[in-house]
Amino acid sequence: MPFDIYDFTSLTQWIDTSLNDRLSPFWAVVAEMAIVGLLILVFYALIGLFLVYAERKVCAFMQNRLGPNRVGPFGIFQTVADLIKLLLVELVPIRNADKFLFNVAPFIVIIASFMAISAIPFAKGLHAIDLNIGVFYVIAVSALGVIGVLLAGWSSNNKYSLIGAMRSGAQIVSYELSVGLSLITVIILAGTMQLSEIVQAQSTGWFIFRGHIPAFIAFVIFLIASTAETNRGPFDLAEAESELTAGFHTEYSGIKFAFFFLAEYMNMFIVASIAATVFLGGWMPFHIGSWEAFNHVMDFIPPFIWYLMKTFFIIFLMMWFKWTFPRLRIDQLLTLEWKYLLPINLVNVVFMAFIVLMGWHF
Amino acid sequence: MRSIVKYISEVLSGVWSLLKGMKVTGSYFFRPSAIVTQKYPENRKDLVMFERFKGEVIMPHNENNEHRCTGCGICEINCPNGTIEVITKTIITPEGKKKRAIDKHIYRLSMCSFCALCVKTCPSNALAFSQEFEHAVFDRSKLIKISNKPGSQLMKGVE
Amino acid sequence: MEEHLKNSVTDGQEEYVLNIGPQHPSTHGVLRLVASLRGEIVTNIEPHIGYIHRGIEKMCESLTYPQIIHLTDRMDYLSAHINNEAVCLNVEKALEIDIPDRIKVIRTIMAELTRIQSHQLFWATFGMDLGGLTCFFYGLRDREKVLDIFEETCGGRMIVSYNCPGGLMHDIHPGFQKRVKEFIEYFRKTLPEYDQLLTGNVIFRERTMGIGKLTLGEAIAHGITGPTARASGFSCDVRKKEPYSAYDRIKFNEVLFTEGDTYHRYLVRMDEMRQSMDIIEQLIDNIPEGPYAVKMKPIIRLPEGEYYQRVETARGELGVYIISDGNKNPYRVKFRSPNFVNLSVLNMLSKGFKIADLIAISGSLDLIIPDIDR
Numbered sequence A: 001m002p003f004d005i006y007d008f009t010s011l012t013q014w015i016d017t018s019l020n021d022r023l024s025p026f027w028a029v030v031a032e033m034a035i036v037g038l039l040i041l042v043f044y045a046l047i048g049l050f051l052v053y054a055e056r057k058v059c060a061f062m063q064n065r066l067g068p069n070r071v072g073p074f075g076i077f078q079t080v081a082d083l084i085k086l087l088l089v090e091l092v093p094i095r096n097a098d099k100f101l102f103n104v105a106p107f108i109v110i111i112a113s114f115m116a117i118s119a120i121p122f123a124k125g126l127h128a129i130d131l132n133i134g135v136f137y138v139i140a141v142s143a144l145g146v147i148g149v150l151l152a153g154w155s156s157n158n159k160y161s162l163i164g165a166m167r168s169g170a171q172i173v174s175y176e177l178s179v180g181l182s183l184i185t186v187i188i189l190a191g192t193m194q195l196s197e198i199v200q201a202q203s204t205g206w207f208i209f210r211g212h213i214p215a216f217i218a219f220v221i222f223l224i225a226s227t228a229e230t231n232r233g234p235f236d237l238a239e240a241e242s243e244l245t246a247g248f249h250t251e252y253s254g255i256k257f258a259f260f261f262l263a264e265y266m267n268m269f270i271v272a273s274i275a276a277t278v279f280l281g282g283w284m285p286f287h288i289g290s291w292e293a294f295n296h297v298m299d300f301i302p303p304f305i306w307y308l309m310k311t312f313f314i315i316f317l318m319m320w321f322k323w324t325f326p327r328l329r330i331d332q333l334l335t336l337e338w339k340y341l342l343p344i345n346l347v348n349v350v351f352m353a354f355i356v357l358m359g360w361h362f
Numbered sequence B: 001m002r003s004i005v006k007y008i009s010e011v012l013s014g015v016w017s018l019l020k021g022m023k024v025t026g027s028y029f030f031r032p033s034a035i036v037t038q039k040y041p042e043n044r045k046d047l048v049m050f051e052r053f054k055g056e057v058i059m060p061h062n063e064n065n066e067h068r069c070t071g072c073g074i075c076e077i078n079c080p081n082g083t084i085e086v087i088t089k090t091i092i093t094p095e096g097k098k099k100r101a102i103d104k105h106i107y108r109l110s111m112c113s114f115c116a117l118c119v120k121t122c123p124s125n126a127l128a129f130s131q132e133f134e135h136a137v138f139d140r141s142k143l144i145k146i147s148n149k150p151g152s153q154l155m156k157g158v159e
Numbered sequence C: 001m002e003e004h005l006k007n008s009v010t011d012g013q014e015e016y017v018l019n020i021g022p023q024h025p026s027t028h029g030v031l032r033l034v035a036s037l038r039g040e041i042v043t044n045i046e047p048h049i050g051y052i053h054r055g056i057e058k059m060c061e062s063l064t065y066p067q068i069i070h071l072t073d074r075m076d077y078l079s080a081h082i083n084n085e086a087v088c089l090n091v092e093k094a095l096e097i098d099i100p101d102r103i104k105v106i107r108t109i110m111a112e113l114t115r116i117q118s119h120q121l122f123w124a125t126f127g128m129d130l131g132g133l134t135c136f137f138y139g140l141r142d143r144e145k146v147l148d149i150f151e152e153t154c155g156g157r158m159i160v161s162y163n164c165p166g167g168l169m170h171d172i173h174p175g176f177q178k179r180v181k182e183f184i185e186y187f188r189k190t191l192p193e194y195d196q197l198l199t200g201n202v203i204f205r206e207r208t209m210g211i212g213k214l215t216l217g218e219a220i221a222h223g224i225t226g227p228t229a230r231a232s233g234f235s236c237d238v239r240k241k242e243p244y245s246a247y248d249r250i251k252f253n254e255v256l257f258t259e260g261d262t263y264h265r266y267l268v269r270m271d272e273m274r275q276s277m278d279i280i281e282q283l284i285d286n287i288p289e290g291p292y293a294v295k296m297k298p299i300i301r302l303p304e305g306e307y308y309q310r311v312e313t314a315r316g317e318l319g320v321y322i323i324s325d326g327n328k329n330p331y332r333v334k335f336r337s338p339n340f341v342n343l344s345v346l347n348m349l350s351k352g353f354k355i356a357d358l359i360a361i362s363g364s365l366d367l368i369i370p371d372i373d374r
């Protein structure tokens, strides 16, 4: 296959063996962990900055505005400047806050998203850990972030924050179900929970095409539920700036606020990459049946680019939602989940199982 | 059965209404020509205010440094918030007559509410609005302005 | 004041008292609402007003009649023209001056433009209150066009001070008619976008339908006026009931609904924008010739007596009550401001609903805080 030239397996293996040659096994692992950690950290920061910039530009264009345009050409360094500002800004101490929890909450949020990102395959052979229960791991870990949100709301000792945190708790507990079930629909089709194999299984066609109707329904539900899970509009009830000023992070300032902010964007990136991996074939190029020439051209686009293109497409969709719809109310949010998404989802799982059993998928 | 049909049609019409909204925002996203905001300090040169725009009250002077203000003080009376203060002096005309003339026409921009009463009521049309809108200064005292230029005189023929 | 902030204990459950405002994104100014909550449910709302009280009524007592005009701009700043007009009409009525048609027509056009821009801002902020930020920008974008019309003719954008006793400050700008027609054409095209973005949206309908119902009886009992009352079926449009300026010669419908919920309060305003455009279209091509102001005495003295004039602002009925003792300053001025009265139902409407609904309801009342405090 031509895209083997973009295969990272040999590269990572070469690094592994050469490290093992030079160092004792223990230090080799430590060195590898350091390299991976550093790479992910850099990647994380870059993507975070870029997403903040992209969101501001996207919403600006949708709102007939120019958006950031001062720092650098087209304002691309705006978020860097903002970051520097946030680093320099005073951290306002809250007198009656629970100091320890207050300080630890942003870290929990950011570590949860950090852990999730490590299991995502960016290209062939390019992921930190390839767990055999990758899908499960990612869902489990990304849901941990809500603990940080709850703690932040609770410990700030602010009434707005508390309401925001409670809303967030109710929201994540319910939407976790839909996220899980919609992924299960695809897992039935794929027969595995290992992310690398899920991608591999889509070399003949993305799951959204192969599983046609049920896969598409699952995709839509996943989009809705994951938007809710990342606390983004129209489900941004935990922040709800027109009701709760800033919700759970009302009292945070400076870099602690930046952590929450960054984590929101990274969570969006993570769910978008899961959607891209599971439904849209991850780093697999786009192929159409027997159009050899077309498929060949597609193969020359590196898989990493394919992966990013799909992820950003989904992120764009989520931004589009946010900047179009009004916010839901808390009871409507729960109604949507328990009365609409969950039943549809359950029927959909059965439907998918039936289709897989009968072999009606492609 | 009917309730199921209702349920499904509810879901579909809901989704359809959401898509209609997305069409609006999406179409603007791909139409940068619809952008209405401008880059302000850069476009200063071609930024033209409407000629009636009430920027600040000024006293227009002609090229001989002459204005039309007789110092009658009507603008001061008409101003609702004491923005204007007219200080007059007595001068001797070339014919040897004593005459009232303006010494200082003080205008406090920070107090003006742009009601245009002074401009409208001035009997000799000595006041006008300028289109200046960049009023920010670092020192409040800079907002107290003297409308008549130093050394200016009453225009000939204005009584 | 402090005892409201303490948690009061009622039937064994503590109330969660939330202080919304005076600095809060959704109170649109410095309104403070002390909300008692049980969970998310609102049990009581206590509005605290006065944060932007400037004593306008008292100030009027030391100003002459032309000078009062510029203060009325600053009450309901989104209905500046209509406020100006109210005072002018009252003064003209007291002096028994006949106002030429040209002035009446121009005043009417300006008032309707004011109504449109006010409702545009309502739409914008209402969308924002419900979390749809993009509405805010679309509303302001279109409002800008009206403000340009104002700026060209009056010299001010919000604070226009265009009316004066006896007529107008100056004639309309030569480009006025063209600009207004362009705006109407433009806005007829963009108004459907508003509907697509909010009115039809399923989330929006769910958020607003059946929320904060005001019955006809309650509306009348509380003296509610304007779009808020008309959504409950209270026909109270001063433009119809007591036509002033040029309203007696034009055809338009009073928008009435009977449901009285947040959604219909919103719909009234959407329909009123269409009605206002119809009104403007009827008038814009036949502005009669004539002077733009009647010659007035330099010092206006109203004959001794009491004078009252009411007009329909974008938010309801504004009444101007002047007592004159024959001097150049009024003896006493009282403004019956629609927002102050409309605020009085907020507690009643939002009891039992959630915080998010409280924001939606107070948004749909379209309160302007400086008009409440004056």
Ligand code: SF4
Binding pocket: B057, B078, B079, B080, B081, B082, B083, B084, B111, B112, B113, B114, B115, B116, B117, B118, B119
């Ligand atoms: S515009 Fe009005 S407030 Fe300003 S100086 Fe003139 S009269 Fe006074």
Ligand code: SF4
Binding pocket: B068, B069, B070, B071, B072, B073, B074, B075, B076, B086, B121, B122, B123, B124, B125, B126, B127
């Ligand atoms: S500006 Fe006009 S009104 Fe004022 S003192 Fe001079 S002449 Fe009189």
